[in-house]
Amino acid sequence: MSKKIPIYHYIEYLFLRSLESIMILLPRKLSLALGALCGDMLRIMGVYRSVVNKNMDYAGLFDKKRKKVIIKKLYLNIGRLFADFLRPSDIPPPYSVENIDIAKTVFSRGKGSIVVLAHFGNWEALASVFGMQFYDLNVLAKPMKNLLIEKWLSAKRLKAHVTPVYPAQALRKLLTIIKRGGIIAMLIDQYAGTNGTPAPFLGKTANTVRTVAGLLHKTDCGIIFAYALLQKNGVYDIHIEEGPSLPISRDEHDAFITAYQAAHNDVLSRWITGNPEYYFGWFHRRFKGRISY
Structure with a gap:
């Protein structure tokens, strides 16, 4: 028996598709400007401002004046990202x-x-670019609560030659992909709950997903890091770097995973401290369990 879809899910879906239609019709330069305007309106309305402020204050990387500038740019950038995503x-x-x-x-x-990947720059555009250039690209994805939007999002990814992998039996599926020489794109910068363990992140301790480090330990697969940052000229600057290699034996299972979790977070922390206005993880409860949201 199919699950009944709430009325408000239809409303959300229709609103999203309407925005999509508008953005497609507009020249990209204009759609980016409109997206930035919408992002700034969200800032003025205080949407997620409390979460952003608490995360930045806890990280303690910026003084009050710089934090204010970063937050304004952050909201402008997330609006532009959403415009391109549509x-x-x-x-x-x-x-x-x-x-x-x-x-x-x-x-x-x-x-x-x-x-x-991290919620840094336009990770969806990055997946699209990789999907067009490389065969067998898969992305580990958490399904949306709104099934209509989830179906739409899945279709967008498949159109870009990106195959979603969902949590149900995910480990088995991920191992199958790696064994056949495929590629998995994975975000690692969110609170992972019971699937995570503490690791350094932005100079603090944060619950961090173990999946990438665990798969590396089990399979010796290749690791790269990538981000796509939107420049003032409207072009995305895509940066790629190979994952760190550490002098630690695979025989030391827990130590291996712990060390690679920290090393991977160090890469993300370097990116974020260099361009904090592009880190949309500020909107997430990244330090849940460490601070009160």
């Missing part, structure tokens, strides 16, 4: 790639690969 997924936005040879080399080893 455009057709099979037509990537303008982009330039730094170190594409690193990705090609890692992927060509035939051992399976993981692309480590």
Whole structure:
């Protein structure tokens, strides 16, 4: 028996599709400007401002004056990201790639690969670009509560040659993908609940997903990190770097995973401290269990 869809889910879906229709009709430059305006309106209305402030204050990286500037840019950027996200997924936005040879080399080893992502820059556009260039790209995804939006989102990803992998029996599916030499894109910067363990992040301790480090330990797969940052000229700057290699034996199971969790978080922390206005994880309860939201 199919699950009954609440009325408000239909309303959310129709609103989203209406926005999508508008953004597709507008020239991209205008849609980005409109997105930035909407993002700034959310800031003025205080949407998620409390969460953002608590995260930034807890991290303690910025003084009050700089934090104010970062937050304004953050909301402008998330509006622009959403505007681009609503455009057709099979037509990537303008982009330039730094170190594409690193990705090609890692992927060509035939051992399976993981692309480590964060809510930093436009990760959906990044998946679209990779999906158009590389075969067998999969993304670990948490299904949306709104089934109508989930179906729409899944179709967008498939259109960009990206296959979603959902939590049900995810580990078995991920291992199958790696064993056949496929690619998995995975976000690792959210609170992971019972599936995570403490690891350093932005100079603090945060609950961190173990999946990437665990798969690396089990399979010796390739690891790359990537992000896509929108520049003032409307072009995405895509940066790729190979994952760190640590002098630690696989025989030391727990120590291996703990060390790689920390090393992977160090990469993300470096990105975020360099361009904090592009880190949309500020909107998440990243330090849940450490601070009160």
